[in-house]
Amino acid sequence: MTTTSSETRRGRGKPRGSYAKSDEKRRTILDAALEVFSQSGYRSGSIRDVAERCGMSEAGLLHHFPNKSALLAAVLQRRDDRTVQFIPLEPELGGRSTVTGLLELASYNASIPGVVELYCTLSAEGTSPDHPAHEYFINRYNWSRDVITRAFEIIESEGDLRPGVTPRSAAIRTLAMMDGLQVQWLLDREALDMTEELRKFFRGLVSYEL
Incomplete structure (x- = not known):
């Protein structure tokens, strides 16, 4: 039988909050990457530049996006998600x-x-x-x-x-x-x-x- 105790509900709530924070951090990174790649181009813009603009370490950024190519793919996908609605x-x-x-x-x-x-x-x-x-x-x-x-x-x-x-x-x-x-x-x-x-x-x- 599945229980719905207050502990269970609180336990279920924690991942949601964690996911929300992670999503917010990803959006912050993508916004920063968009600015860096727009100003410097992909080849000249660096992970360090993006991380500094986000106020985080390179290691922290790489926790969300394993490499620069993955970050670029996410930036492009975000653009497509916004424009395909039209x-x-x-x-x-x-x-x-x-x-x-x-x-x-x-x-x-x-x-x-x-x-x-x-x-x-x-x-x-x-x-x-x-x-x-x-x-x-x-x-x-x-x-x-x-x-x-x-x-x-x-x-x-x-x-x-x-x-x-x-x-x-x-x-x-x-x-x-x-x-x-x-x-x-x-x-x-x-x-x-x-x-x-x-x-x-x-x-x-x-x-x-x-």
Whole structure:
């Protein structure tokens, strides 16, 4: 028989508190890593830099993330967890919702310049085959192209894709536009509005109002 004594309840409560503190510490480390990698790049940013920014020892940081590559993977995963909410994972529910989601994502990115800077820095560094983020960016671009292609295929089936535009080309150009806008915006945030420029770009691909 399972008991529910006060000792048992207190015993069950302790791990929850411990886990909560551990999760909070992990978030602190990831925030610091994002800042370090954004400012210095992955290759130049060090575990020591991240640990110092967190006010902890390298050994303490390595208790949560065993090495620098694992820390980078967690930072990238955290970014994806935050951004994927804007993109329907089942675009067959509506191609238009994916396009709208990309516009919302562009607006969201304008509120997190540090994350955008990290993404741009790592995507450039990641073109090197020996970079730990190389496979991540290959897989991410493959996934993004496929998701956006499916969305434009649905838009095409509804008769809303402009003549001469193919879904795959539209997806490739969309990613190129978004990445290019981010670089220009990082260099001069007063020079352009990423969301509005992306909206104008989409008007050249689809025939419905955005």
